[in-house]
Amino acid sequence: MRLAFIGSSLVSSYWNGAATYYRGLLGALAQRGHAITFLEPDAFGRQQHRDIPDPDWARVVVWPADQAGMARALEAAAGHDVIVKASGVGVFDAELEEAVLSLRRQGSIVAFWDVDAPATLESVEKDPDNPFRGLVPRYDLVLTYGGGDPVVRAYERLGARRCVPVYNALDPATHHPVPPDPALDADLGFLGNRLPDREARVEAFFLEAARRLPERSFLLGGAGWEDKALPANVRAIGHVPTARHNGFNCSALAVLNVNRASMARYGFSPPTRVFEAAGAGACLISDAWEGIETFLEPGREVLVARDGAEVAAHLAGLDRGRARAIGEAARWRVLAHHTYEQRAALCEAVLEGRGREAAA
Structure with missing residues (x-):
């Protein structure tokens, strides 16, 4: 064709x-x-x-x-x-x-x-x-x-x-595990542009978690956040080219997915970031939406949170070993079923x- x-x-x-x-x-x-x-x-x-x-x-x-x-x-x-x-x-x-x-x-x-x-x-x-x-x-x-x-x-x-x-x-030739980048080190990373129907959810899930865990480090990637008031433990780095997505996903203890409001309401709408992170073997924390189990198994391949408090609780309970196990399980799932x-x-x-x- x-x-x-x-x-x-x-x-x-x-x-x-x-x-x-x-x-x-x-x-x-x-x-x-x-x-x-x-x-x-x-x-x-x-x-x-x-x-x-x-x-x-x-x-x-x-x-x-x-x-x-x-x-x-x-x-x-x-x-x-x-x-x-x-x-x-x-x-x-x-x-x-x-x-x-x-x-x-x-x-x-x-x-x-x-x-x-x-x-x-x-x-x-x-x-x-x-x-x-x-x-x-x-x-x-x-x-x-x-x-x-x-x-x-x-x-x-x-x-x-x-x-x-x-x-x-997932395109496994593009998104895959790489060595951590010290410049992108954090406890929790979030990558997404600042859009009207996303910003409130980023506040509720990402920035609220940062406020609850002031001793932990948070990395915010994406365009449009430059003039946003952020907690002291959140570092905004601006637009992240796709060539750096693997480094972003492999350098934090965990990465967060936050669906836009309309996608969360309909469900069954995993954004590209979910598969990019899973393909890189990252430990993914996601906001809750209907149908997530169709793509990744909650608790074993992804951690699911209903609000910023649950994001903070997941992050507080993570160590490197558990994060690595969740990320590897997610990677094998998407390689087998979601390419x-x-x-x-x-x-x-x-x-x-x-x-x-x-x-x-």
Whole structure:
């Protein structure tokens, strides 16, 4: 298949948490023989903060973030077997969501790939005049970054012909154990950009734990936290490029996952950070959300907390030996059941099935 993917960025993780997902999944599809064209706007300083050069397995087209650039992106996408508009491109999202539907030809499929389905669905449900509501039934397929049955049912209520979750996973060639980096040493690390529906949960789970354990050290990575008032034992280090994620995950006693509010409400939405940390053999503490046991076993492969007090209690009860055992158990679990190679096989079967239906 020849796949054109209009998304935020493949080459930069700057203000772009989906970068790891795109690289892992599309790279695995390329290994299976599919031709990938990724069309991304030159926006938000991402091209100035690249993590990687253009990969040899994809053609990357960077288009100017203006009307003429959008037209060029659509022209470049036309003629592919599969044309994907991802959520959260960041510019001209509404215009692109409608425009890609005009690119459908006999035998091709046009899909919407939602990398933040809970937030998308909550936005549509709150606004009956949201134009995306009327577009959903026109797509051949909706794919999501997670959300499980709750997201599938919600999309079906909007008239989706078919909705399939394709979860985050691990690329073991990219995320794996490395020696600890003394510059990233801490008792607990958290990595995530400062976003409106995440900040309150970071306060409740990460910063509250820091306040309860003033003698312990906490490391905060991600963009946007520079002017945030932080406890004295929390060190903010700004944007962490993907090349340093392994070091970040392997240098702290434990690392924390905090889902964004909408993802926590829907459940079944493990972010990329969960699989990155597990792949590196890190001891992961996660906020509680429905379906976590589908991916990691609580108590043995992940520690689950309902609030900052429970995060602090988990951290206070950890020693290096137990942290290492939890991290290793998680690593073997994701290597066995949650790799991008496995996700790509699912995605291929789904796309080829829809392609046959479109051709018929």
